[in-house]
Amino acid sequence: MSVRIGVEATGGEAAGPAPPSLLRRLTARPELGPFLLLVAELAVFGAINPQFLSPQNIGNVLTFTVELGLIALPMTLLMTSGEFDLSVGSVFGFSAVLMWTLFNTEVLSLPAAFLVALLVAAAIGLANGLFVTKLKIPSFLVTLGMLLVVRGTALFITDGFPQRTWKSSGEWIATVLVGDFYIGPLRVYMSLFWFVLAALLLGYVLTQTKAGNWIQASGGNPAAARARGVDVERTKIALFMLTSVMAALAGIISSIRTSAANPNSGMGYELEVIAMVVIGGTALMGGRGTIIGTVLGVFILRTMRNGIVLIGVPGLAYNIFIGAIILGMMSLHSWLDRRHQAGG
Amino acid sequence: MAEPLVRMERISKSYGSVQALKDVTFTVAEREIVGLLGDNGAGKSTLIKILSGAVPASSGEIWFRGRKLEIRGTQDAIAAGIETIYQDSALVPQLSIARNLFLGREPLTGPAFLNRMDKATMNRVAGELLARVGITKRIPPTTPISSLSGGERQSVAIARAMYFDSDLIILDEPTNNLGVAETQGVLRFVRNARDSGHSCIFIAHNIHHVFQVVDRIVVLRRGEVVADAIDPKRTSIEEVERVITGLDEEAAA
Numbered sequence: 226m227s228v229r230i231g232v233e234a235t236g237g238e239a240a241g242p243a244p245p246s247l248l249r250r251l252t253a254r255p256e257l258g259p260f261l262l263l264v265a266e267l268a269v270f271g272a273i274n275p276q277f278l279s280p281q282n283i284g285n286v287l288t289f290t291v292e293l294g295l296i297a298l299p300m301t302l303l304m305t306s307g308e309f310d311l312s313v314g315s316v317f318g319f320s321a322v323l324m325w326t327l328f329n330t331e332v333l334s335l336p337a338a339f340l341v342a343l344l345v346a347a348a349i350g351l352a353n354g355l356f357v358t359k360l361k362i363p364s365f366l367v368t369l370g371m372l373l374v375v376r377g378t379a380l381f382i383t384d385g386f387p388q389r390t391w392k393s394s395g396e397w398i399a400t401v402l403v404g405d406f407y408i409g410p411l412r413v414y415m416s417l418f419w420f421v422l423a424a425l426l427l428g429y430v431l432t433q434t435k436a437g438n439w440i441q442a443s444g445g446n447p448a449a450a451r452a453r454g455v456d457v458e459r460t461k462i463a464l465f466m467l468t469s470v471m472a473a474l475a476g477i478i479s480s481i482r483t484s485a486a487n488p489n490s491g492m493g494y495e496l497e498v499i500a501m502v503v504i505g506g507t508a509l510m511g512g513r514g515t516i517i518g519t520v521l522g523v524f525i526l527r528t529m530r531n532g533i534v535l536i537g538v539p540g541l542a543y544n545i546f547i548g549a550i551i552l553g554m555m556s557l558h559s560w561l562d563r564r565h566q567a568g569g
Numbered sequence: 570m571a572e573p574l575v576r577m578e579r580i581s582k583s584y585g586s587v588q589a590l591k592d593v594t595f596t597v598a599e600r601e602i603v604g605l606l607g608d609n610g611a612g613k614s615t616l617i618k619i620l621s622g623a624v625p626a627s628s629g630e631i632w633f634r635g636r637k638l639e640i641r642g643t644q645d646a647i648a649a650g651i652e653t654i655y656q657d658s659a660l661v662p663q664l665s666i667a668r669n670l671f672l673g674r675e676p677l678t679g680p681a682f683l684n685r686m687d688k689a690t691m692n693r694v695a696g697e698l699l700a701r702v703g704i705t706k707r708i709p710p711t712t713p714i715s716s717l718s719g720g721e722r723q724s725v726a727i728a729r730a731m732y733f734d735s736d737l738i739i740l741d742e743p744t745n746n747l748g749v750a751e752t753q754g755v756l757r758f759v760r761n762a763r764d765s766g767h768s769c770i771f772i773a774h775n776i777h778h779v780f781q782v783v784d785r786i787v788v789l790r791r792g793e794v795v796a797d798a799i800d801p802k803r804t805s806i807e808e809v810e811r812v813i814t815g816l817d818e819e820a821a822a
C-alpha cells in the first residue's frame with residue numbers, strides 16, 4: 226500500500242507548474258497514510274464485531290478521544306515550532322485538582338476557580354517557554370522537570386486523594402464545557418464541539434496565517450527565521466502557554482464528566498499525545514505540521530484501543546499495536562519525506 | 570565627500586576570549602559597492618552580522634544616513650533598509666519559495682484580527698521575481714526550498730533583497746557553491762542594484778568575482794582593518810592578495 230502512495234506523491238511533485246490534479250494532490254499529502262489506516266481500522270473492527278459501530282460505542286469512544294484531542298491539537302503547533310511538552314499529562318491532572326480544591330473549600334466560585342486554574346496553567350506554560358528560549362535548555366529536560374514539579378504539587382496538595390466534584394451539577398460552566406445531549410441515538414458531550422472548534426481554529430492558524438508561517442519557520446530553521454525578523458522566542462513561548470492551557474481545559478472537562486479529580490490522572494498522556502501527533506505526519510523535530518493529520522492520529526490510537534478490546538484481544542496487548550502503528554507510520558512519513566526531497 | 574550611507578564606528582566584538590573585531594571603522598557611500606575581503610576568520614561575517622542585527626557589538630556605534638542607529642535585533646536593521654543575504658543561505662527548507670520570500674513581512678488580507686496571509690499575492694509576486702533573477706526552469710512558487718539546488722536557493726535569497734528594495738544589500742559569499750551561469754547572475758544583480766541606486770557590501774573569497782563588481786575594497790585581517798580604500802581599477806589582484814595574507818607587511822619589515 227505504502228509503495229503506491231509514494232510513487233504517486235512523486236508524480237505530484239514532478240507535475241510542474243500546471244496545477245496538479247485533485248487525485249495527485251491528495252496522494253502527495255502526508256495525511257493520506259493515516260487516513261487509510263483509520264479507514265482500515267474502522268472496516269476491520271466493524272466487520273469482526275458489529276457492536277463496534279453502534280451509536281453507544283461511538284459515543285463512548287468520542288467522549289475521551291476529544292479530551293486527549295484537545296491536548297494533541299496545540300501540541301501539533303508546538304511541535305511544528307520545534308519543541309514539545311512532556312508536562313501536559315501532569316497539568317491535565319493538576320488543573321482539575323486545583324479547580325476543585327478552590328471550589329470545594331469555598332474559596333472561589335466554580336467559574337472563578339476555572340479561570341484561576343487556566344491562568345496557573347498559562348503560567349506553567351510560560352515557565353516552560355522561558356526556560357527553553359531564554360536559558361536554551363532542551364524542551365525534553367525542561368518539561369520533564371515541570372512534569373515532576375506539577376505532578377508532585379498535585380499529590381502534595383491533595384495528600385494523594387481524589388477531590389470530590391459532586392457539587393458541579395447545575396453549574397452553568399459545567400454545562401458549557403461538557404454538558405451532554407443526544408443526536409438521534411448518539412450521546413455526545415459539549416467537549417466534542419470544543420474539539421471541532423479548536424481543530425478548525427488551529428488548522429486555520431497553522432496553514433493560513435502569518436502566525437502559522439512563523440511557527441513553521443521557527444521549527445524549520447530558527448536562525449533563518451530570526452534573521453528575517455521573526456520573533457522565534459515569543460512564538461515558542463506563546464505555544465507552550467497555549468498547550469498548557471489546553472491541557473488544563475482537557476483535564477477539567479474530564480474531571481467534570483467523570484465527577485472525579487484525581488491527582489494521578491493524566492499520567493502517561495504526554496507520550497500518547499505526542500504519538501498521536503507524529504502518527505499524523507507532524508515532524509518531531511519541527512518545521513512541518515498538520516492538524517488534519519493529528520485529528521486522524523488521535524482517532525487512530527483511540528479507535529485501536531477500543532477496537533482490540535471489542536474484538537476480544539486482551540487489553541494488555543494494546544501497547545503492541547500502538548508501538549507497531551507508530552513504527553509503521555514513522556517509516557512511511559520518513560520515506561515520503563525522502564521521496565519529496567529527492568523528487569523536486 | 571557627502572555623508573556616507575552607513576558608518577560603523579570603532580566597532581569591537583569579542584566572543585568570550587576570542588576578539589573577532591578590534592576598533593573597526595567601516596563606511597559605505599550611497600550607490601557604492603564595497604568589497605569586504607579577508608582570510609577565513611578575519612571577521613567579515615561578524616562585521617556584517619553586527620550591521621544586520623544578528624549579533625550585538627561589544628562596543629562601537631552605527632550611523633545610517635547621518636543618524637545614529639540602535640540595532641538591537643534583525644527587525645531594526647530590516648526596518649532601516651538593510652537586507653542581508655547570508656553565507657549559510659538563510660532560508661527555511663520546509664517552507665515554500667513564496668513563504669520564504671515574505672517570511673517576517675507577510676502581506677495580510679481581510680480583517681487584521683484574522684491574521685490571514687495574502688497567499689495569492691505572495692505566489693504571484695514570487696513567480697515574477699523568480700523569472701527576474703533568472704531561474705530559467707519554471708518552478709512553481711509553492712515548491713519547498715528543500716527541493717531546490719544551491720544556486721536556486723541563492724537566487725531566492727537575492728529575489729527577496731530585490732523585492733524589498735532595501736537601501737543597503739549585504740551579500741556574504743553569495744557566489745559560494747554556484748555554477749558559472751548562476752555566479753554571473755549574482756554579479757549582474759549586484760551591478761543592477763548599484764545602477765538602480767542601492768549600495769552593497771560584497772563578501773567573497775574569489776577575488777576575481779570581487780574585482781568584477783566592486784568600487785572599493787576593504788581588507789580585514791585578524792579583526793582589524795588593514796586597508797580601506799583599495800581601488801580595484803588601479804590595483805592588481807596580486808597586490809590585494811598580499812594585503813589579505815599580510816605578506817605586504819613582512820616585505821616592508
Ligand SMILES: Nc1ncnc2c1ncn2[C@@H]1O[C@H](COP(=O)(O)OP(=O)(O)OP(=O)(O)O)[C@@H](O)[C@H]1O
Nearest residue numbers: 584587588589607608609610611612613614615616
Ligand atoms: N558564534 C561565535 N562564537 C565564538 N567565536 C566566533 C563566533 N562566530 C565567529 N567567531 C570567531 O570570530 C572570528 C571571526 O569570524 P567570522 O565568521 O567573522 O570570520 P569570516 O571573516 O567571516 O571568515 P570566513 O571567510 O571563514 O567566513 C573567528 O575567529 C571565529 O572563530
Ligand SMILES: [Mg+2]
Nearest residue numbers: 613614615656
Ligand atoms: Mg564568513
